[in-house]
Amino acid sequence: MRIALIRGDGVGPEVVEASLPVIEKLNRSYKLGLEFVDVEAGDGALRRRGDPLPQESLKEIEKADVVLKGPVGETAKDVIVRLRQMYDMYANVRPAFSIPGLASKFEGVDLVVVRENTEDLYKGVEQMVADDVAVALKIVSRKASERIVKFAADMARTRRRKVTCVHKANVMKVTDGLFASACRSLKGTDVQLEEMYVDAAAANLVRKPQAFDVIVTTNVYGDILSDEASQIAGSLGIAPSANLGERKSLFEPVHGAAFDIAGKGVANPTAFLLSVGMMLEHIGNLGNDHRFLKASISLREAILRVYSSGRKLTPDVGGSASLADMANEIAQFL
Amino acid sequence: MRIALIRGDGVGPEVVEASLPVIEKLNRSYKLGLEFVDVEAGDGALRRRGDPLPQESLKEIEKADVVLKGPVGETAKDVIVRLRQMYDMYANVRPAFSIPGLASKFEGVDLVVVRENTEDLYKGVEQMVADDVAVALKIVSRKASERIVKFAADMARTRRRKVTCVHKANVMKVTDGLFASACRSLKGTDVQLEEMYVDAAAANLVRKPQAFDVIVTTNVYGDILSDEASQIAGSLGIAPSANLGERKSLFEPVHGAAFDIAGKGVANPTAFLLSVGMMLEHIGNLGNDHRFLKASISLREAILRVYSSGRKLTPDVGGSASLADMANEIAQFL
C-alpha cells in the first residue's frame, strides 16, 4: 500500500514527524504493509522548486494508492483544490463529534458534513470583467449533485438515517435549486430528508447540533459549515477529513498551517491522526481487509483514551503537554 | 415621518399587531409624528394580488421615508432582495449582543455584522447553461466593496475600533481578492484591521465571539455569519437588522416567517421591536433629532429590562408568556 505523504507547511512537518511513529506501530502490529513516499507540495515546494505542486510530486501521487496530507499554507488552493479536481475526489467527508474528556460548551454532537468537492465557486472560473468589477462562476451540475446526495444517503444508512440538505434555493433558485432537486430524490426512501437554508443551518448548528446526522451541501457552504461544526464539537484543531474519489483519495486535517504556533512543538496531532484513521478505514473498506479496519479502530480508541485520561494533552485542548508527548501517549495506548 | 409598514407572513402580522401599541406609546410620549401606511408584500400579496410586491406597494414605499418590515415567507427574495437592490440599500447592519437575563452558552458578545447588501450572488444573475448545468454569477465591484468597508470603519469608530474583514481570497483570488483589497485601505488608519477567511470566521465565532467588534463581509458570507452570530449571542429569534441606503432604508428582524408557530400568539416580538429601535436611531441621526434617539434608547432599555426581570418572556427564550403579554410588559417599562 503506497501512500504519498505531503508534510505541508507551518505545523505540518512537525505534526507528521511526531505522528509517523504512531503509524509505524500500527503498520507493524497489524502487518499493514504501508509504505510512505515523501512528496513535496505547498509553500515550501513553491519556495524550493518554484511550484507549489511540482511535476515530480504529481508523478508520485499518480503512482500512490492514497494521499496523506498535512496542512498547507498560502498555496493551499494550488495544492488541495487542484488535487481534488484533478482526481475528481468528489466527496469531502468531515465528521464532527464530541470527545469525552474534551471540555466543550456542547455535548453529544455526532454529525458528518458531506461537502460536494469538485464544483461551485471552487471551479476557479473568475476574472475581472471591467476595470473594477470581478466575476466568478458558481457552477452546479445535476450529475455532481446527485452523486454527492447518493453518497450522503449511503453514509446516513450506516448512521442515524437522516440527511439534512443545506442550500439557499430561495435566493439562488437555479443553481441551489438544482442541488435541492437532487436532494429531493431521497424523498420516500429509507433515509429521512430534511432541507435547510444555509443561514438557518449555521444558526441551528449552534442552537441544537445534536439534531444533525449527515449534512450534505455544496462546496462553499460545506467549507464554512464544516469549520463551524468542528469548533462546536470541540475544536477545529482536532477535526479530520477525507476527500474521496473513484480513483484516488486524500486524507487531511481540516485545520490550516497555523503559522503562529509552528516550530514550537505544541501543535495537536489529533486531527492528523484521526485523518490517518479515516484513511485506514477507507483502505479497509475498499479491499474488505479487516486488518486495516482493526488498525483504524485501535488508533481512534487510543486517541479517545488520551482525552478521557485527561493527561498528555496539548495546550489547545487544555493540557500542557508537547506535541511529541501527546503523540507518544497515543502510541502507548495502541 | 411616513413609514411604509409591511406586516409580512407567518408570525409577521401578529408580531406587528402586538408591537404597534408599543410604538404608539413612544410616538405619543416623544411626539415623534410617526405615521404608518400599510403596504402589502410577500406570500399574502402574491396570493391576493398575484404579485409579492405589487405596483401599489412600490408606490407607497417610494413615498415613505423609511420601511418597517415583518418577516416574509417563500417570496422573501422577491420582496427583500428586490427592495435592497432597487433602493441600493447597500449596508445590512446586524448587531449580535448578549442580553443579560437571556440564558446562553456565550457571554459578553457584542459585535455587528456589516453585510454588503447589493451584489455577490444576490445580484440574481443565474441560468441553466446546459440541460443539467446551472451557473450563477458572483459579482464583486470595487465601488461597492470600498463603500461597505468605509461604512464598517465608520461604525467601528463609534465602537471598539476593530474591523474584521471576512473573505475567502485564498480560493476566490479575483472576486474575494478585490473585496480584500478594499479592506486593506484601512491599514494604517485609526481602525484596527484584521482579515479572516470565512471558514475560520465561522469557527472563531464559536471559539471566541467576544473577540469580534465589527465584521465586514460580502453578501452570502454575511447572510450565513449573521445568523450564526445571532444564535451565539442568544437567539436568532431576537436579532434585529437595518438595510441602509442613501435614499431609503428598511428595518426588519433577521428571523423568518416561522410558519410552525404562526397564529399561536407565542412569537417573540424582540427582533421586530429592536429593529424599530434601529429605525428610530437612524431617523434621529439623519435629522439630528434627539427625540428619536431618546425614544430609541427608551425602547431598547425597556426590552432589556423585561429580559433582566426574567418575567413575561415568550417560550423561545425560556418563559411561558404570550406574544401580547411580552409586548405589554415592554410597553409598561417605557
Ligand SMILES: CC(C)[C@H](C(=O)O)[C@@H](O)C(=O)O
Ligand atoms: C485551504 C482551502 C483552499 C481549503 C478549502 O477552502 O477547501 C480549506 O479551507 C478546506 O476546507 O479544506
Ligand SMILES: CC(C)[C@H](C(=O)O)[C@@H](O)C(=O)O
Ligand atoms: C429571506 C432571504 C432572501 C434573506 C437573505 O438571504 O438575505 C434572509 O435570509 C436575510 O438574511 O435577510
